[in-house]
Amino acid sequence: MPDTARPSADRPTTLRLNLLAAEAYRRELLTEGQLARLLDLDRVEVREILDSSDSDQSEVDGIRRSAVSSAVVIADTSTVINLSATGFAEGIVKAFPHPITVVDVVPDELALGRANGHNSADLLEKLLSQRAIDLVSLDDAATQHFEELRDRAGGTHAG
Numbered sequence: 001m002p003d004t005a006r007p008s009a010d011r012p013t014t015l016r017l018n019l020l021a022a023e024a025y026r027r028e029l030l031t032e033g034q035l036a037r038l039l040d041l042d043r044v045e046v047r048e049i050l051d052s053s054d055s056d057q058s059e060v061d062g063i064r065r066s067a068v069s070s071a072v073v074i075a076d077t078s079t080v081i082n083l084s085a086t087g088f089a090e091g092i093v094k095a096f097p098h099p100i101t102v103v104d105v106v107p108d109e110l111a112l113g114r115a116n117g118h119n120s121a122d123l124l125e126k127l128l129s130q131r132a133i134d135l136v137s138l139d140d141a142a143t144q145h146f147e148e149l150r151d152r153a154g155g156t157h158a159g
Contacts, residue, residue, distance in 0.1 A: 021038075021039065072099050073098050075101070081113075089127070
């Protein structure tokens with residue numbers, strides 16, 4: 001049952017999904033027909049989504065898209081694991097509108113999972129070799145700050 005208190009309750013898709021769909025279309029990863037099937041919409045509705053998302057001035061959660069167009073996403077170990085679990089990691093990374101970066105400790109943390117049969121380390125290696133994801137090293141001060149942010153967010157680390 002839709003939440004009638006929310007103005008978007010009667011929409012078949014969310015604003016974020018619309019922007020992601022438009023980005024995938026813009027990058028020629030999906031056609032209008034493919035989007036229509038994936039979103040369970042007719043092509044007229046897909047065209048309306050694409051037209052309304054065309055501008056770089058689209059707003060997401062009240063923030064102008066142009067203000068975040070240079071954003072970089074820093075993915076931690078759990079993000080890569082979740083991405084791997086989707087089974088669609090490569091498509092998601094390619095469709096994502098911002099560069100994705102991992103810190104150099106992430107491959108080592110993922111490698112620990114190989115002993116348990118997890119393949120997230122292999123996926124990350126593939127995405128790094130394809131240059132779909134970037135790898136960065138942090139100095140001591142940046143590492144400390146990253147760990148503090150991760151710990152505040154409820155993350156864990158291997159060490």
